[in-house]
Amino acid sequence: MKETDRWLDRWLPLVKEMTSTVLELGCNAGRDTARLAEAGLHVVGTDISAEALRECARVVPATSAPVLVRHDLREPFPFADGSFDVIVASLCLHYFGWDDTCRIAGEILRCLSPGGLLLCRLNSTRDVHYGATGFQALEPNYYQVDGRYSDRKRFFDRAAIDALFGAEWTRVAVEEMTIDRYEKPKCVWEVVLRKAARS
Numbered sequence: 001m002k003e004t005d006r007w008l009d010r011w012l013p014l015v016k017e018m019t020s021t022v023l024e025l026g027c028n029a030g031r032d033t034a035r036l037a038e039a040g041l042h043v044v045g046t047d048i049s050a051e052a053l054r055e056c057a058r059v060v061p062a063t064s065a066p067v068l069v070r071h072d073l074r075e076p077f078p079f080a081d082g083s084f085d086v087i088v089a090s091l092c093l094h095y096f097g098w099d100d101t102c103r104i105a106g107e108i109l110r111c112l113s114p115g116g117l118l119l120c121r122l123n124s125t126r127d128v129h130y131g132a133t134g135f136q137a138l139e140p141n142y143y144q145v146d147g148r149y150s151d152r153k154r155f156f157d158r159a160a161i162d163a164l165f166g167a168e169w170t171r172v173a174v175e176e177m178t179i180d181r182y183e184k185p186k187c188v189w190e191v192v193l194r195k196a197a198r199s
């Protein structure tokens with residue numbers, strides 16, 4: 001993976017204004033975790049993969065040791081309502097059927113404090129090099145794939161993003177972009193949303 005994918009950098013000043021502790025979902029081997037820790041933030045990181053969490057613990061400086069929790073996003077989140085002011089979820093919300101995807105968005109909302117921020121990245125339906133075309137559809141824009149983390153992968157268009165994040169959220173940024181992360185260009189949505197003060 002390339003060092004060029006520093007998507008969090010532009011959001012760090014806002015994140016630091018809001019909190020000192022971030023929940024990072026699907027943290028994998030700690031790429032964003034390390035960036036957040038370098039910025040002086042405490043991170044609670046979750047992932048389904050014990051191996052990824054071990055690597056994350058190895059990669060992130062011991063001085064800012066993240067709290068790492070093995071967790072399947074399809075299960076209720078092991079955090080109380082309103083526990084976090086900021087939640088980060090990069091490229092980990094796309095493995096699920098639509099009902100599970102909506103439940104996960106609901107859990108994110110529940111765990112955010114009123115006014116809290118979600119920063120996430122979602123595969124775009126234009127992500128043609130990484131599965132958005134050529135596979136058998138299980139649901140609209142959700143395919144049986146030959147994937148590294150799952151054999152199912154979802155791709156989002158603007159309508160799906162608006163359906164997933166309804167009136168309980170206000171939009172800070174919803175931008176479709178091509179990122180330089182893997183060998184070929186990858187097309188994603190960078191979505192930053194604020195939980196309504198009362199929802």
Ligand SMILES: C[S@@+](CC[C@H](N)C(=O)[O-])C[C@H]1O[C@@H](n2cnc3c(N)ncnc32)[C@H](O)[C@@H]1O
Nearest residue numbers: 026027028031047048049072073090091092149
């Ligand atoms: C493409 S990686 C993204 C990692 C990291 N957020 C990043 O942007 O570099 C997807 C991550 O989602 C995790 N994942 C896949 N299915 C999951 C599930 N059901 N629950 C929790 N994490 C899951 C994988 O183990 C993997 O670490």
